[in-house]
Amino acid sequence: MGLVAGQTEAREVLKALAEPLRLQIIESLSTGEKCVCDLMEEISLAQSKISFHLKVLKEAGLITDRQSGRWVYYKLEVRALMDLQGWLNQLTKECQRTSSSCE
Amino acid sequence: MGLVAGQTEAREVLKALAEPLRLQIIESLSTGEKCVCDLMEEISLAQSKISFHLKVLKEAGLITDRQSGRWVYYKLEVRALMDLQGWLNQLTKECQRTSSSCE
DNA sequence: GCCTTCCATCAACTTATTTTGATATATCAA
DNA sequence: TTGATATATCAAAATAAGTTGATGGAAGGC
Numbered sequence: 001m002g003l004v005a006g007q008t009e010a011r012e013v014l015k016a017l018a019e020p021l022r023l024q025i026i027e028s029l030s031t032g033e034k035c036v037c038d039l040m041e042e043i044s045l046a047q048s049k050i051s052f053h054l055k056v057l058k059e060a061g062l063i064t065d066r067q068s069g070r071w072v073y074y075k076l077e078v079r080a081l082m083d084l085q086g087w088l089n090q091l092t093k094e095c096q097r098t099s100s101s102c103e
Numbered sequence: 104m105g106l107v108a109g110q111t112e113a114r115e116v117l118k119a120l121a122e123p124l125r126l127q128i129i130e131s132l133s134t135g136e137k138c139v140c141d142l143m144e145e146i147s148l149a150q151s152k153i154s155f156h157l158k159v160l161k162e163a164g165l166i167t168d169r170q171s172g173r174w175v176y177y178k179l180e181v182r183a184l185m186d187l188q189g190w191l192n193q194l195t196k197e198c199q200r201t202s203s204s205c206e
Numbered sequence: 207g208c209c210t211t212c213c214a215t216c217a218a219c220t221t222a223t224t225t226t227g228a229t230a231t232a233t234c235a236a
Numbered sequence: 237t238t239g240a241t242a243t244a245t246c247a248a249a250a251t252a253a254g255t256t257g258a259t260g261g262a263a264g265g266c
Contacts, residue, residue: 002130015121018114019254027106030198036213049255051214056253070212070263081195085188092184095133122224139243152225154244159223173233173242 003094009061010087013080016060021045022053029063029076036072106197112164113190116183119163124148125156132166132179139175 004010016022024043028034034042039050054074057063062080066073107113119125127146131137137145142153157177160166165183169176 002127003133004130007126007130011121011123011126014117018118018121020114021254023110023114024105026194027197030106030194031201037211046256047213048215048257052254055214067213067263072213076198078195078198081191081198085191085195088184088188088191091129091133092181092188094130095179095181095184098134124224140241149226150243151227151245155224158244170232170243175243 004087004090006083006087010084012060013062013084016057016062019053019056021049022057025050025053025057025074026062026076029074033073033075036074039074107190107193109186109190113187115163116165116187119160119165122156122159124152125160128153128156128160128177129165129179132177136176136178138177142177 017026021043025039028039028042036047036050036054039045039054040047043050054063054065058065058074060080062077063074064077066075120129124146128142131142131145139150139153139157142148142157143150146153157166157168161168161177163183165180166177167180169178
């Protein structure tokens with residue numbers, strides 16, 4: 001185990017966010033729930049691409065989905081972003097605790 | 104430009120952090136400045152691997168180096184972590200501003 | 207039932223990233 | 237100068253991630 005808790009989860013979230021298209025999706029979802037077709041249009045991306053990236057984001061816990069009729073709506077899981085913030089906080093604190101690395 | 108400023112920089116930092124070995128390096132450096140040989144020993148990793156990952160971290164602005172004799176010391180750039188925190192803050196705020204996506 | 211729409215998934219391919227092992231450079235010590 | 241140590245870099249191989257185009261399933265309208 002590292003100095004900071006939740007490393008593995010944090011890493012998955014970091015990796016999921018570190019991709020341009022996924023970040024666009026996240027930003028789009030930050031303004032509200034959307035179905036795949038909304039995202040396709042908004043980001044003008046092929047459907048299979050969207051689905052691929054949605055899956056990565058979902059597996060990282062950054063979004064959740066809900067089906068309604070033929071549509072599947074995706075929604076940002078703000079909690080995941082907050083957890084990442086918490087993790088980052090721990091890391092910077094750890095650094096500041098050990099004086100030498102922060103002048 | 105997206106909803107949130109500094110996306111490109113943030114993405115590079117996210118990507119750099121989203122790698123197990125690099126995260127180990129970052130955590131190790133969070134307790135203070137280290138030379139490559141220290142890191143090699145601590146993480147028990149081949150030298151060329153360490154150097155490779157240090158380069159990625161350096162290019163992302165997460166660490167800086169300083170040479171002293173034969174040794175090169177690497178140090179965490181806490182500022183970069185803080186900038187990432189700021190970026191994340193913007194993102195979550197943006198989400199919370201638009202009520203619908205945050206219950 | 208039949209057709210259409212929305213979406214997931216899959217296999218083949220392309221591209222990007224990481225690892226490996228070797229070589230090169232710089233510094234120091236003898 | 238010779239030799240050792242610390243580190244960077246590089247090309248080739250290995251692995252991982254993303255894209256493409258096609259297929260298939262589920263839901264709904266007719």
